Amino acid sequence: MALSRLEKAQVWLFKAVMGLLFMLFRLLSPRSTSMSGKKLPPVSDPLLLASATQLAKKIRRKEVSSVEVVRAYIDRIQEVNPFVNAASQVDKLIEEETGGEEVLEDRLPLLGVPLSVKESFALQGMPFTTGLVSRRGVVATVDAPPVALLKRAGAIPLGVTNTPELCMWSETHNHLSGITNNPYDLERIVGGSSGGEGSILGAAGAVIGVGSDIGGSIRMPCFFNGIFGHKTTPGVVSRDNQYPPPTGRHAEYVSSGPMCRYAEDLLPMLKIMAGPNAHISSCDVLQVVQRLEADLGVEVQEVNFPELRYSFQIWNTYMGLPDEKGKLMGEPGRPIWPLWELLKWMVGKSEHTMAAIGLALIEMTHSKPSPFILQQKEKLQKKVDELLGADGVFLYPTHPRVAPKHHHPLFRPFDFAYTGIINILGLPVTQCPLGLNEEGLPLGLQDDKKFGMCDFEALNPQEVLTGPLSCGVVHFEDCVHQHGGAAGAVRLGENLRVFAQLDLDDVPLLRARVLCRTAGGSRRKQRVIKGSN
Numbered sequence: 001m002a003l004s005r006l007e008k009a010q011v012w013l014f015k016a017v018m019g020l021l022f023m024l025f026r027l028l029s030p031r032s033t034s035m036s037g038k039k040l041p042p043v044s045d046p047l048l049l050a051s052a053t054q055l056a057k058k059i060r061r062k063e064v065s066s067v068e069v070v071r072a073y074i075d076r077i078q079e080v081n082p083f084v085n086a087a088s089q090v091d092k093l094i095e096e097e098t099g100g101e102e103v104l105e106d107r108l109p110l111l112g113v114p115l116s117v118k119e120s121f122a123l124q125g126m127p128f129t130t131g132l133v134s135r136r137g138v139v140a141t142v143d144a145p146p147v148a149l150l151k152r153a154g155a156i157p158l159g160v161t162n163t164p165e166l167c168m169w170s171e172t173h174n175h176l177s178g179i180t181n182n183p184y185d186l187e188r189i190v191g192g193s194s195g196g197e198g199s200i201l202g203a204a205g206a207v208i209g210v211g212s213d214i215g216g217s218i219r220m221p222c223f224f225n226g227i228f229g230h231k232t233t234p235g236v237v238s239r240d241n242q243y244p245p246p247t248g249r250h251a252e253y254v255s256s257g258p259m260c261r262y263a264e265d266l267l268p269m270l271k272i273m274a275g276p277n278a279h280i281s282s283c284d285v286l287q288v289v290q291r292l293e294a295d296l297g298v299e300v301q302e303v304n305f306p307e308l309r310y311s312f313q314i315w316n317t318y319m320g321l322p323d324e325k326g327k328l329m330g331e332p333g334r335p336i337w338p339l340w341e342l343l344k345w346m347v348g349k350s351e352h353t354m355a356a357i358g359l360a361l362i363e364m365t366h367s368k369p370s371p372f373i374l375q376q377k378e379k380l381q382k383k384v385d386e387l388l389g390a391d392g393v394f395l396y397p398t399h400p401r402v403a404p405k406h407h408h409p410l411f412r413p414f415d416f417a418y419t420g421i422i423n424i425l426g427l428p429v430t431q432c433p434l435g436l437n438e439e440g441l442p443l444g445l446q447d448d449k450k451f452g453m454c455d456f457e458a459l460n461p462q463e464v465l466t467g468p469l470s471c472g473v474v475h476f477e478d479c480v481h482q483h484g485g486a487a488g489a490v491r492l493g494e495n496l497r498v499f500a501q502l503d504l505d506d507v508p509l510l511r512a513r514v515l516c517r518t519a520g521g522s523r524r525k526q527r528v529i530k531g532s533n
Helices: 006-026 054-062 065-084 090-097 101-107 147-154 195-202 219-225 263-281 306-318 339-347 356-366 371-388 417-425
Strands: 115-119 156-161 209-215 228-231 255-260 298-301 391-397 430-436 441-448 478-481 487-490 495-501 510-516 524-530
Touching: 054 065, 054 101, 054 263, 065 115, 065 156, 065 195, 115 147, 115 195, 147 209, 147 263, 156 195, 195 209, 195 219, 195 255, 209 263, 219 228, 219 430, 219 441, 228 263, 255 263, 306 371, 306 417, 306 524, 339 356, 371 391, 371 417, 417 441
Parallel strands: 115 156, 115 209, 298 495, 391 495
Antiparallel strands: 209 255, 228 255, 228 430, 391 441, 430 441, 478 487, 478 510, 510 524
């Protein structure tokens, strides 16, 4: 379906305006920063290279103490935080336990494992500001339910991590804690709003973490920082004791979920964080996947949804804007006046970021929902539901480009639509890293399913994708993505069906080679899915 003349004119005008603003930004920006040319120190402690599952097992077997593990991560945080800005009682429990390792694993599956927490989640005794200057000094008095459940499972919180102001942007920057840097390139963004989590995990400053997602806030940071993350089905993980609290239609689409460096930690974390709602996550599907394999019993089918062209408009409409973020920006005092804040920002007097002010301005101009956009969403929802059924997996790019430079998302504000549309469709989705590109920046894809999250194990560093695949996150679940001679695979049920849409206007060189074998057969079928305009 081709663009109408009006749509083409709108696209041309938007690109022209953004191009002009971007040129002015490049002209006025300093040519170098304090982080130019700097690199993170390499990991030297082998404890930092073990998954949470493996660390918990070592602690239970007394091969290492929790004090050693926590100290190793604290030392690493102190080592990397200047660059990225992002327990003796445990060992006593092990000594006193008479039931053996199996009993400890059942009672406390994450006993002694270090945990980082996104600052929008309440962690008792820790800052609870969400980057808002007016909340400086606010400290959480309780734990958010998923944090409490992880602590009850034995995890040890090391601290909270940075967010954008009120979690309102795809770059982690605020006037309270500053800007967070990408561990792979300190001049690039970490994503948002769970950007501090993505950065500290990517820098090996933590092994597991907690994030939230309403438009890609788990998946984009995981993609930019080369880690795993899962956006759950809404309602599986509690949203209580988070700030800002979801209001209006937001409550229907926001989800909390696990973030981690190793895929084998996703399922244990999700089961713990879901608590009494664990049954919602379709464990019958979760138990199908066993381990990574070289071949898969599925056939990949290329699909095209023209309605995805309107992803941002659909997301914006169904989020129920205007919301109350503009009011919250003034808390605990009077609500802010966005136009006045914009003028103050232009002379360097505003306490708020340009991104937050811009979103507050958009709230002021939000009009009545378009019947056409509502129709596009319903058509897309019906097509996706019918296509996936109970055994389908949809592979879709997470983002149209690798981690941008700092502040560049201001000039490409709609890139998050690749993740945001999945929230509106209500699909659970996992971000899976696929190695690094030629610049040493993380790659990935997102993998969506209609029901539950499939289990998969961590990719061998020698088996992940490399090459020019410059987008996304994938529910890597039942296909082999092969590029440049290296491959990684996950085995699912014999009847699982895989679909992929990779038609990105912004990435003309996008190519994903999907290698698979048909269900029930041993013959391999190779197919190349190309981006198209």
